[in-house]
Amino acid sequence: MGINEPLNRKLRMALVGGGQGSFIGRVHSIAACLDNRAELVAGALSSNPERAKASAPDYGIAESRAYTSYQEMLDSELALPEDQRIDFVSIATPNHVHFEVAEAAVKAGFNVVCDKPMTYDLAQAESLLETVKNSDVVFALSHNYTGYPLVRQVREMVTSGELGEINAVRAQYIQGWLRTSLEDEDQKQAAWRTDPKRSGAAGAFGDIATHAYNLGRYMTGLLPDQVSCHLKAFVPGRQLDDYGTAVIRYENGALGTVTASQISHGRENDLEIEIDGTKGSLRWRQENPNELIYRQNGKAHQIITRDPNASFMNPMGAGACRIPAGHPEAFFEAFANLYVAAFDDMAKRASGQPIERHDTVYTNCYDGVEGMYFIQQCVASSNENAAWLPLKHEAARP
Known part of the structure; x- marks a missing residue:
């Protein structure tokens, strides 16, 4: 079986947040890539431009795709040929930044995996749900214990x-x-x-x-x-x-x-x-x-x-x-299972197949609200x- 059939390739990941001193950004990158179905190719790793650039080598992100803001990242990625640009954005920032990044990514047509809680407040969550419903993107929320x-x-x-x-x-x-x-x-x-x-x-x-x-x-x-x-x-x-x-x-x-x-x-x-x-x-x-x-x-x-x-x-x-039994599976594997389920839908979406938006194995935007x-x-x-x-x-x- 090919990787992410019918695409038969890895999904290209961008990370927002996760710069030096971050815990959850590193977890997202490891979990997403654990099953060889994704690769981290781009990032806006900090709101501080210098830290954002300095953090990129820790993830193996090329300097040309180490962006100093998520807006720059989304604009630059959209300008790339379709077979080079990112497939999804993972958001690993403090809560008050979730909404603006997620909304912009969804409107740009990119799938999103967002850290929980989904937004800063309920009004933002309700607004984001409407944006997601009016798109065809896959939106997953990282309640990884599921x-x-x-x-x-x-x-x-x-x-x-x-x-x-x-x-x-x-x-x-x-x-x-x-x-x-x-x-x-x-x-x-x-x-x-x-x-x-x-x-x-x-x-x-x-x-x-x-x-x-x-x-x-x-x-x-x-x-x-x-x-x-x-x-x-x-x-x-x-x-x-x-x-x-x-x-x-x-x-x-x-x-x-x-x-x-x-x-x-x-x-x-x-x-x-x-x-x-x-x-x-x-x-x-x-x-x-x-x-x-x-x-x-x-x-x-x-x-x-x-x-x-x-x-x-x-x-x-x-x-x-x-x-097999007796070899413990734990935090990273559970987190990766959320990504795997989202990847299944991302591959379906990319190949033109319909996807379920509400009753999903992974936690979704409705759960976020x-x-x-x-x-x-x-x-x-x-x-x-x-x-x-x-x-x-x-x-x-x-």
Whole structure:
């Protein structure tokens, strides 16, 4: 089989953000190229022109395609012959830049993979959705935890009715790296994440609670109805929340909780989810991603391991595996699975085939709007002493 059939070539990638000192830009570049289906050929790696140029050799980007702004990059790439220009733009910048880059890329006709949360605020997200709907581009959002094989295993288990009706979802993402005021020490990652001008209306909830919330939505398919939320900044002087808990009412009557912390001592990237159904319950933890615990009353607890060749793996779970059981697959591979699914649609689009826009394996622009609505309503609820507020966004449900 050729690469990205029927194109039979690698897709050409451009990266916006990811300059020196960046974490997520490097992750995007590795994940996108992991399966030999893409190559990074261009970039606007920093808003600082000197840093943008200086960062290019770290990625192997030729000087001629190391741009000093995303506008220059898009204009220059469009001027190239079609068989040389980029196919997609990956956005790995702070939140406040997402919208302008994504909108410009979509209007220029380039596919987009955008880091989460999709935009700075809900109004931008709604506007971007309309722009995407009026185009034919592929738009993916990097909720990369949806790419883990056992996460996708659960998604199919729920869809097939193996857990029965879902009654409860408990999701949490617990970190400890912001226990002290790193932002006052000019630590790059802390500085923009705690700055409302760059991060948006929420801190920990915009940064990591969105992952926990999205994971519950992705694995269960439950539609949210209302939310009640408490947010708090425990570190003195911090402008945005570093801890919070939301309670969610789903349309089927189920209840959910989302808890996020960035101030819990010793915690690293502890994303965990538990799902209770009428036929069984399960637990998955990102720091031990190759095991899924499944429980039923009166039966021994089961540990389902990631094994692409085992009969207990369903097609969706097995299809997300790359290597045999016992060889751990983790963060980069899960991130790459998001790219792989988007690449499938990019190849279809390039060959003139229709693509699905809403019901996709990868998180998409509709999911991005829902995520931004979740952030907005959680902040609003917290400001109103945890008042119950709507969580059903019509634009996210075509």
